[in-house]
Amino acid sequence: MLRSWQKECVELAVKKYTASDKHFLCQATPGAGKTIMAALLAKTLFDKGMIDRVICFSPSVEVANNIKRTFGKIIGCSFDGSFTAVGASMTYQSLCSIPESTWDRLRKYRTFFIFDEIHHCSFSQDKSKINTWGERVVFHLQDIATYTLALSGTPWRSDALPIALVSYSNPEGELICDYQYSLIQAIRDNVCREPKIVLVDSNSISDGHDTYGSIAEFVKQAQSTYQEVLNNDSALRYLLKLAVLKLSEIRDSNPIAGGLVVASSVKHAEMINSLLIEEFNQTSTIVTYLHDNSTRKINSFKSSTEQWIVSVGMISEGTDIPRLQVCCHLSSIKTELYFRQVLGRILRSGKGKIEFAWLFTFAETRLVEFAERINIDIPGSCSYVDMECDSISVGEDIFRRFKPPLRDTCSKLKVNIDKLILGDLSSGLNTAYDERLLGCSLSNIQIKSLRTRVIEAFL
Template sequence: METVNKLIVNSEKGNLLNELIKSLNDCESFYFSVAFVNFSGLQLLLDTFKDLEGKGIKGKILTSTYLNFTDPKALKRIKGFENIDLKVFITDKEIGFHTKVYIFENKDHYKVIIGSSNITQSALKSNVEWNVEIISKQEDLFLKDVLNEYNKLWECSNYVDASFLIQYESFIDELKKLETTKKLTFEHTKTINPNQMQHRAIENLERLRNHGEKKGLVIAATGTGKTYMSAFDVINYKPNRILFIVHREEILKKAKETFEKLMNGEKVVTGLFTGNKKEKDADYLFSTIQTISRYYKEFDVDYFDYIIIDEAHHAASPSYQKVLNHFTPRFTLGMTATPERSDGHSIFDYFDNNVALEVRLHEALEEELVIPFHYFGVTDIEGIDLSDVNIDDIAEITKRLKVNERTDFIIEKINFYGHDGGKRKCLAFCASIDHAKYMTEEFNKRGYNTFYLTGEDSIERRDFYIRKLEDDEDDLEIIFTVDIFNEGVDIPSVNTVLMLRPTNSPIIFIQQLGRGLRKHDGKTFLTVLDFIGNHSKTFLIAIALNGCRYYDKDSLKVSVATGFANIPGCTHIHLDKISQERILAQIDLENFNSMKYLKEEYFEFKKMNQGKTPYLLLDYLKYDGSPDPIKFIEKENTYLHFVAKVEKDKGLQNLLSDANFEGALKELSNKLPIKRIHEFVILKYLVDHDEISYEKARNEILKYVKKVDEDTVRHAFECLNHNYYDSQQKKGKLKLVVYSSGGSLYKSEEFASMVANDGFKAYIIDIINYGIIRYEKEFQEDYYGVPHFKLYEQYQMIDAALLSNYRKIHSAFRGSGLLSHEGEYFLFVDLHKEEGIKETIRYKDKFIDERYFQWQTPNSTSQNTDRGKNIIFNKDRGINLHLFVRKYKEIDGKSEPYIYIGKGNSVKFYGEKPITVILELENEVPSSIYTEFIQII
């Protein structure tokens, strides 16, 4: 075997952790030497080390005391493996220890990885690291040198025994105490700048204000810095007086401190307005809602320029409404982790449906606004059989989960995986109150200090036990609970989450996971243990972890099989083999487009909506992990038709019997999800106005996007006027506007009558607002030019006509793999052709790699035609080749969308009718998308 070298870096394409796990699973023995080992990195290798122990594969790990970075907890954990010998190189001031080498002995060769990475979660998964992998024979001089040096270091190092661990752990504890006192003196000199999320929010809020809007809403996960964002926006806006309203007094003081920290040097006076303090002359007043709702009449209506409402999901309550209806500030900002109101409705209307920013869990992880999590999906013990029980039968689920053997198994696993930091601070989610009581009693019998909290407990009781859990000096380490900590409760120091009940909702799963993701001093990751049974809805875990609302059967299977490689940063997801196989099998059997599945998904969401029928599309924006209502629309043409059918709702059916109303719903629903915001912004304005001019339309659109093309606005007017509908499209859809010869758009008589009727208007506005808010979420405020395509977004063929300002019948843009408009060529590719197509007409379209794509023209295209020359010499001829790819034409009977891969340029070509063209892509395809295209499960 020849020596082979490979560079390993942490990127979308892979990371050192994956390489180490693969190499460990293939080797006959292993030898590591690293400067330091942290528990954050070791935890990611525990399952692999356990498997090797079971197979009798032995190894040696050598680390050091260099810079005191090695974690005593990690050393203890390594010592627990019978197959691993552990030594520590004791460093002093003269001698450092920098080695980072991983050696794997195989039957006929060795693999050596040498580079920059120690064993920490960041070094293994996300840091900028360079490691070189070298494979060579035992007789190679290089390998002999490596093994000799390793053996020398091993011989002059110390075995880790109980005495060493006691001394080292004590030393590290003392060192941490010293470092804590040092940090306190440094905080005051630290400059704080907006993070990426805060910067985008401030920019969007400023644009809303510049175009006349007076309200805005920011939706971001707990712990992502919403209070800092509001302070940065205040600094940017420079109001004379602000009112900051919160629901709880302890949050109020923290908010005031945050503003004071960022306002350093600003000549403003801050003050509290609470039950005990009435500093009403302050420029920036921080008040509880309980106090301001009693004393708001003491202030003039225009006294405050800017009002900020924290936990804005409370804004609809009577106390908030009294205050908000009294004041007339220049701007009002709402901030919330979830737009769910306590009465089950959404709060978008209270902020004029102006969502300045929405950051959900996946984005928060990507932008490092929350800490990473290490998720371990563990197959439950054999004695727990949930295969024949309805997942909603809580009493029966509880009965089957109350097994002593299972309690012992859970304890075994929490001890095996461990946790970040010193004291375990754990929330454990149970199936019922009875289950929570049982778990508490059984854990306490086994020597653990635990407690249970439920909805029956008072807020004071809950707060008392939360404080005990957070107190490092208190013995309480686990709170068993039922639902009450799903959302809205902030316990920053939680370092472990146990999921002890079957997952029956991606929404609840994400809420429970989110309870431990807040950043906290000294906390580097969250440990999540999910005990996965054999119930029929296990695959919902995959939907929740996938991080994408828009999924199909194939994309889910690829995510599960690749360990959810699309999850960003140091987050790690590991499903054991049985759980993975069980989930893949369930996904295979499930039809995500069947009415049976859609009804189950709908009614599960209805339960989350406090049992109230979710009549509005906006209801689905309230929760991270909600189903995509577009699937319901595609099933029955409009969302209300779907609801009327599954609910057997006579009142809704009567409403839908109005032909104009039904036509308006179909006209709007057919455009969802919108790929260009212009039309819906125009319609939103026309709901409350009789006409809109071109200039007014342009100004309204600029509230949402950074730039507007003049021709695109005119094209939007023409599209709304049905200029490019064919005769079939015009049937059954209401014409909402009339395009006058003077250039303005007017409401049609039918549309005017619809929005004059409150019963119809609410549903029409809902579709429009849903379309706009979803567009903002997916496309943000960016300008994409003409054609208006965003990389890696989903499109249908007909979308290319709309988004390139095509001025003929748009439905003609279908049925061919190559469509064109002026200098824009659109290449639509199915990677896997339909069965039954003759080999002679199968196209050999495929990814060569992330940068090159092989495409074949239609069979009739030859090199000497104008079209052929435009393709093979596209760059010289000023032709843009836009590539759209989908893996399968349809899945489960539903047509699949194409993914926009971007523009490509012809760099090689051969053959006639068809021409085979090699395209160099202008943008390298991200690894997660590339893997999904090429992976066959």
Template structure:
């Protein structure tokens, strides 16, 4: 294939060949480039050049997830014309296959002897995608270090070079500050800010979604919690074990809120207002990019299902859900990539390396609070759709210090012109013929395509009754802030689990215990055993599932 490389990719190709082949300085070359900048194609071009120079016989790619491995296989064949087989630990002796292979980082541990044999009998280029998955102390890192010790060359790729557990990755040295310490001549770096300026990535705008929670406690007490105001408990409640943890802002932000039927999600709850803002922004973006999509990253499967229900209530269309417990989740991701469906809701499945260029809105409510996870998630919505793509990416996230620190660092990488994002679109683009049309046009003058009419959702100002767009942060008429207060009972606040008499229980334990409690209570009372009755009075109903787990484990 006659591949047309971006200027940075051509520079990385030339620099890598000089380091690896011409100067023979070291067998390892590092590409540290922003997510979406095109590391995969650059790497395939380097592999092709080494093959043509007869420096290598085979290529082995290690990537984070099965979906990413599949993308590697397709891109590698497109660039080099060579088939790359996807292998797992179940494939056994891969050395006899005689072809280029790709696998996940987790599969390396089970393939260690086979990969080691391949590297000893052939001249192998190992491409390590998302290098932070390999750490010196972690099982994957130990496996990778052993399996590829005899490889001819190692190409290390990363857009997020720091592991979330703080461990150092194999093959590369680190300085005292924890930054990768690899020679400049053996490294090519492309920051996110520069990638935006060069048009390789879209600029991102962060919406810090404010919210104040009022939690009603027992005895007439209530506490206020926000992202910048931790709960101040009354003196008589300070000593209750686990209560402060239960009232943590981010925990409350991840707590589903229901109508009195305890089934229907609240349309005025915190998560609903996050999604409403994201929904309106996605509708606006679709005027410039008709196929634009949104991604919700949820903290758990239960919360993901809740967000799916909320989006359906808000928009009337049920989004696509994908998580690890579903059969063949990779096919669902691929299906979303090739449709114009508005929303994809995920639990840690659409992260590093997954390429869905039409994603432009991210609603970020994850379980992980690391900067690594934060930057990986942003990388899903900043990939450019081509030279005519003039959209921005938007991240809707809870407004609290941890995320705001990460967001400021990303913003500081961007130039002032791309950071502002003040320009509003003056036209909308037809999704059929690409014609630029007036914003108010009902149909395309070029092809006659009728534009879908999206009703604008408005909210009334509580102070002056003026109507404002849902995405407004303050009233256009009187300037009043639209920061909302969300009221929860203590039971609701603890619904993501339970803090009962000092026991921190998760939601699964609570639900199972609620089913068990009536039968357990009846059996103990009918037994007439006073000691068991005393235990019944001591242990809360919510604890029975945990007690069952302990007893089963000991039996």
């Protein structure tokens, strides 16, 4: 069934194309159904006799294959790039290997180009800053294209460079979207789950010389890195235990619900996968570029009842696994773009009912900032109101005490839990495993008195 926002976007795009404007930018929150909307738009243009071919570009093989399946099903024609196909789906990496003769042949057709996650393609008047993908899009494809559709769930770049094919206001420099579907709208329509972000912190971190009152203080003042926190045995076990308990609770009512762990390295992923299986008695699979058959494992996980999937970067952007409802952000990448992309993996609902997406991470300064403004789709694009609650102390099960938040446009509830008593979640667990077998050295810092803070973004 076509969602109202998808129908509106398709109608607006066709209207703009008909008015001889060939470029269209759609910014829709991760998990809202951009691929289906794009396929419906392509079918509409075919039905109206406005195009002969459609070619899609995306950032990964996994996403490209998903686009190929979706477009083939909705358009009802072969979409494998063969001689008789009406279209093709490929990665941005392939842009560099396509010969000029292919582009020349495409000039004979009315071609509709779709660029998924267009923020991967930068453009600048300073040619030393433009990336190869952006250069190809700007200097090759936009002249060949009859129409273009640029898609993004997170339409900005961490390096602050402009994005190819998009427009910015002058002199403010703000992104101009032809159609925007925000996370707030998606939650209201029950298209996406409501995010709840659990930040794990400590008021007692020792490096053998000094003691620090928080993770943020430790990372800032000690001669150490955030990676040491990610590798710390007690902190890692504490966070994973919280996530395991939450997934278990969700699976009481939704037995197929799954969890995702985004690790900082292959060795880190292997250590986490071992902990989930051996210490927490969970079913788990690991997918990285070093492990065989990762794409097959991802596809298998989508339709299985396995509890966890652990990855480094293979399940971060564009990968659609609707049953994922819990995520542990344990990556060393601390950009807002990546944070939102990881959160987006657990937001997709599609069930038409209120659900919650739980993301667990550590209270590193930037991650806290990102969490506090997660209800803004584009940073700096709109204002919001903070509503503070008094600090509270709760018992063993923190999660059952939180009720669905009130609905109030452009506001956000922050729940500070500074006196949380959960006991030692790592007690009774076997810590005498061989670090060499896990392939990751544990941090030498000591982290005690772990506590959590829950941030709820709501309408």
